[in-house]
Amino acid sequence: NDVVIAILPGDTTAQTLFTSGATPGLFSTNSIPTPNPNLGIGTAPPPYSDGLGASAVPPTMVSPQPDMTIEAISSSPGRVPSAIVSARFQFQCGAPIILGDNPASFVLSNITAGAQMWYTLDGSTPTNASPSIGPLFSGNTVTLNLISNVTFSARAFKNNYQSSVLSTKLLSPTNFLANEISFGFANGEASSDFLGAAGQTFVAPVTLSLLSAQQIYSLQFYLLVTNVNSSPAVTPGAVGFTSMLLAPVPGSNPTTYAPIPPEMFVLTNISGTNVLYATNLIFTNTAINLLGVGWLERAGHTNLYNTTAQSLITYSQAHDNLFLGANGDVIVGGYSFVIPTTAANGQAYQIQIGRPSATADGVSQDVFIQAPTNGALAGGAINSIKQVTVGFPGYLVGDVAPFRWFNAGDFGDTNLLNNDVLQTFQSAVYSANTPPTNSDFFDAMDSSDGTTDGSLKASSGNDTVVNTIAKGDGKLLVDDVFVTFRRSLDPSLTWYVRYWSNGVRFAVNSTNFGITNHARNAGPDQPAQQFSSSAGDTPAASAPNDPPSVVFSADDFQATPGQTLVVPIRAQVGGSLPLRVLMLNLNVQPLDGSPPLTAPAQFNLANALGAPTLMQSRHSANYAAAWLDNTVPGVLGNAVVGTVQFTVPTNATPDCAYRIQFEHASASPNGLWIFPQQVQPGLVVLTNRSASTLGDAIPDAWRLRYFGSATSPSSLATLDPDGDGMSNYAEYLAGTDPTDANSSLKFSSVDTAAAGATLRWSSVAGKQYFVETAASATGGWTAVSGAFFGTGQEISFTDTASSNTARLYRLRLGP
Missing domain, CATH: 2.60.40.680 (Immunoglobulin-like)
Incomplete structure (x- = not known):
């Protein structure tokens, strides 16, 4: 390797000069000039003495050469010059070190920093050019796919160094492991x-x-x-x-x-x-x-x-x-x-x-x-x-543990046990390692169709109704946990096996064996209920007057460092059906580099839903639970289902912010039918965040609430990160969620009948809406409704003048 070459003078008062050059051969003329102070031949070396610290050592007096000789002389006025002394230096690359016998993966190492290594496989001596193979450096891995024994030959090269001696190793395909x-x-x-x-x-x-x-x-x-x-x-x-x-x-x-x-x-x-x-x-x-x-x-x-x-x-x-x-x-x-x-x-x-x-x-x-x-x-x-x-591989609905993979036959043990309930709970409430939505494994978790079967709305959730539920709805919500929980415990309930045939998913009744290794039959010989892909079913229409729905929200606060907050978690339940069955996952999230909570957050329950059936916290700022008792009185109207209590860290700065995030929320009046819902996270700031850091009229508070940062690239006003056709700026004006494709200013359904066209949409509290119509999309829009004021619930409007008339409708946001 490169080293510092210096001259240690015998007399510091004398002048030292040196010359250098290639070392002459044994029978060659020495071409190195003889240093001579009288003739000014030679160069003074950098001053050097023993005992210098590393930082005080001067740079080398000469750069490396493969083989060089240095000649030096010292002189002083009035004194006889010293004899000429010489020293020979050779710089040679270290031999490549071949580490390992596996042709698929062995390592080349070299003690010479910066050395390039080249190799051959035909027994020839490598050079540093083609057809030799290289360059490789110390620590590089070599891979060879061999069909017979090969001699691996390598040499190392470096500018101004002699090439290394040859290194070889016999490699055999019998040692190949890739x-x-x-x-x-x-x-x-x-x-x-x-x-x-x-x-x-x-x-x-x-x-x-x-x-x-x-x-x-x-x-x-x-x-x-x-x-x-x-x-x-x-x-x-x-x-x-x-x-x-x-x-x-x-x-x-x-x-x-x-x-x-x-x-x-x-x-x-x-x-x-x-x-x-x-x-x-x-x-x-x-x-x-x-x-x-x-x-x-x-x-x-x-x-x-x-x-x-x-x-x-x-x-x-x-x-x-x-x-x-x-x-x-x-x-x-x-x-x-x-x-x-x-x-x-x-x-x-x-x-x-x-x-x-x-x-x-x-x-x-x-x-x-x-x-x-x-x-x-x-x-x-x-x-x-x-x-x-x-073939016709079937899978027992709800039976998802143990897991090997996502296809029928690759998961489950023919039983419905607590581990199956917990698997569905964690995938639904945490979105934790949720299976691909088009897989059999996902469909086995998706045991109920509470968002698509409108007949379940009026159900009491009794055993007879549970026994009729054969299909899913493409979503993992509280009804799936509820149905699997009931079927795992109640031996009188019917189980179902699902399977595919000719592009259609079928469900057949399966005997509730309890804990067993009994195989589940599936196939075309079994009496079956037929249904297409559950995610494609059409949701049943809600009643036009006072439709049931729920809006989950957490309150906003402007706090101070060290302040303890009690944040209400609200459920605004519209319609006449109380919320009895609920699944929530809440996180208190520090945003934009804010310090994490130093003390655990506490979730305090309201009494109306009773104690949770399932409960789990992944960390000190998280709470997740499912309430599966559909016999409780439940909550109706504006209700507080609980509170989150936490203390703002004392080292929080004015730019800090915290979000009470609904990682999951789903609710039901009976455990089977799912309320249509909206969700709004809560925001805690330490100073007024109504200004726009990006200068585009969108407040920092809005960006923090939905994107977790006031400067998130995804929150640029012109972007549409959820792909619903509305830009972030349009979603800000409409009060909708820019990260949820299902939350936008649009009609959720249009039902036509002799009495006219009934249009429905989810409203946002504090917003104003008008329904307009036109004969074509090119213009001429006319209001056909008065102003509707958003409550957070679903709004419906029937245009009685539309009978037997082709019309276009649009929903316009009021001032």
Whole structure:
């Protein structure tokens, strides 16, 4: 390595001069000039003495050369010059150190800083140019896919250094052990039986099995589905991918995780401001149903994820269990495709992972990833090629534990137990590791259809009615927890098994066996109730007069550091049906860098709902519970269902803010029918936040309430982050939630009858509305209603003049 070369003078009063040059050969003429103070030949070296501290040591008097000699002389007036002394220095790269015997992953190391290493595989001596392979640097990993024994030969090179001696190692394919990407593990979580059904969205696990200490910072691969033999082809584009790679949410305590999406970030200039935007790295070639997936982030950056704190594969999770990449197993995500509705029993579809590649440093260092093809085509040994066989796999509604994967047959144990109730509760109330909404696992949790079956509204929630509920509604709410809870305990209640056939989901009655290992029958020979995808059902119309609904809200406060607040949690229940069954998840969140709470928040219950049936807190500022007793009096009108008490930290500054966030809220009068609802988080500020930091007339308080920051890029006035067609500025004016696509200024339903057209919409308290009509969208809008004043409840208007007339309607916000 580079060293400091200095001259230690024998007499500090004498003058020292030196010359240097390439060391002459044994029979060569010495071309190094002889130092001579009388002729001015030579250079004075930097002053040096022993015992200097590191910072006081002068720079080296000469730069490295492969082989050089220094000559020096000292002289002083009136004295005889010293003899000429010389010293020879050779700089040579250290020999490459080859660490490991696995051709798929071994490391090159070198003691010479900055040395470049080149290698060959044909027995020749490497040079630092092609056809030798390189350059590699100390610590780089080499991957070779061998079919026979190979002699690996390496040398190191560095400018002004002699090349190293040759290092060799015999590598054998018998020692080959690679990182592998496959459709799931051989068994346990993230494994599947690969059984599907016609019309089902089948989800396949995509996993990595890693070598010890392997790091991955960027990753890409393709996914492909093809029909086997005469199986009908998958519809072009009917494929998808969900990432299950995770990163910790900054500031969360205890730590929560969010998915790392397959994206990269690009810098865009908007109105003179540089803004980073995510760019999707999933593409589909519909001609062959190939799906490309990738994650790109450069080491040292924090846009896609914080590369200074983790790698891409450090954390992953499909449902409950957090996988650590350091242990070698990674759940990359779920690959989905829709099995054609015309697929017959016994037909199959082949899925394949191809062209996997990655980097170990987020820059250029390749990571070899093998896609094995010699494993099992169905469940069992890992493989990058699997065949999904069509049949009639059924699943017991509510039976979701234990979990292996998301398809029928990959979860449950044929029983309805407390762990099943808790699994549904946590996925509903916390949105914690919620399954893909189009999966069998999600549908097994979705045991009730309280948002779509209007007949449940008038029910008492008794056993007879529970026994009629065979399908779900595509949402996980309190009614799903209620129904599964009842069925798990009451042996007189009917259970249901659901399955897919010819593109339609069926439900068949199943005997309530209690705790058993009895197999659940499903298939076309069973008497069944038929229903299409539950999320596509049309909600039943509410009564036009005084429709039941609920608005959940938390009060706002302007507080001071150290102040203890008691924040009411309100439920404004409209209509004549009391709220009896409820599920809530509340968080007190510090916003915009505000300090976290130093003392636990307390949730104090009101008496009208009784004690919660299920209760769980994930951290000291969180409370979640479900009240499942539908025999209590309940609450009606404007009611306080509880209070949240917490103390503002004493070190909070005027810019600090806290949000009382409804992570989940759903309610029912009987446990079965679900109230239509609105939710407004509460906001605690330490100073007036009515001004706009971004200068666009949207107050900071509004941005804090919905985006958690007064300067969030997603909150720019012209953006539409929830994709409902309304910009953030329009949502601010309308009083709607810019992060909820279901909250916008629009009609929720239009019912036509002989008496006229009845229009309904969710109102916001304090807002004013007018219904207008026109013959066409080009203009001529005329008001057909007076002003409606928002209460937070649903409003309806019947246009009696619309009978037998084609009209367009719009909802206009009043001044």
